[in-house]
Amino acid sequence: MSFGGSQWPPQEPHRPYQQHQQPYPPSYEQSYDAGTPDWSALAEASEARARRRRWLLIGGGALATAAIGTIIAVAIVSANKGGDDNKASGTGSSTPELPTDTTKPQPSFSSVAPPPPPNPMDFISTAQKDKAPLTPESLFPGKTLTMGDRVYDKGATSSTTDCTAAVQAGLGPVLTKHGCSRVIRATYEKDGVAITVGVALFDTTAAALKAKEQVQGGVAPLAGSGVGGFCQAKTVCLRRANSLGRYAYFTQAGYTSGKKVTKADDVVFKTSDDVGTFAFNQIYARGRAQASAAAASPAPAG
Helix, strand or coil: CECCCCCCCCCCCCCCCCCCCCCCCCCCCCCCCCCCCCHHHHHHHHHHHHHHHHHHHHHHHHHHHHHHHHHHHHHHHHHHHHHHHHHHHCCCCCCCCCCCCCCCCCCCCCCCCCCCCCCHHHHCCECCCCCCCCCHHHHCCCCEEEECCEEEEEEEEEEECCHHHHEECCHHHHHHHCCCCEEEEEEEEECCEEEEEEEEECCEHHHHHHHHHCCCCEECCCCECCECCCCCCCCCCEEEEEEECCEEEEEEEEECCCCCCCCCCHHHHHHHHHHHHHHHHHHHHHHHHHHHHHHHCCCCCC
16 A cells, blocks of 8 residues: 555364182081991991982983983974974074175275365466456456445456556556556545546466555546546545465555645545455456366366
């Protein structure tokens, strides 16, 4: 910004276990008789124990045989019931069947990640990729510009490849030095405040950035189409400069009455903010549109 000014906008427990001891088995005391043993009684007792052992063996065998027979019978009944249930339900084996036809196409999944979407800045950073048509109407469309509740009427527009013809006060040589190929201008007006915005094209981002950093003077005011002359000689106006990609853009705003602009004139600063923001958005929109078109087009065969 000049008169002077600034550049804008800023450049996109636990409880322990208890051990329980089991009691020892009770002690048994044995008593001994020192007399002579009764051998006859001992023999009868031995014979009685032998008879009881034989009966226990016979009875235990019979019980074991009966138990085995019962288990076999239950197993047979269960097997028959299971077969009947399967037959009745028509399901057969409960084991799931695997498909045997392997000739049908099977789903496949790619292990390659899709490429990232194109970056709009890639398309407005070099002339080699920025190929979309560019005209005053495509850059500054319509008859009005609306920013919030503010509506500006559009005045004259122009486009020229003679960059020096669209600027003034020393900006021409700066643009020429860094390879300016074109300047597109448009003027807007609201309530007696007019502004011209000029967008200059360069081949690279670096060239546009240098033109902005070395700015002298500004864009020439463009009158016409309902907007009278403004920012004439000996009149103080607000100039600003910025760049985006391979584009540098410049604004000059002032009163159509010829009144000098001061730092207290918020309406002029707001007008400059609105139109500068619009130019920034329009340039970026070119990159976004070209990036969308590139993403939608099929990739070339490799």
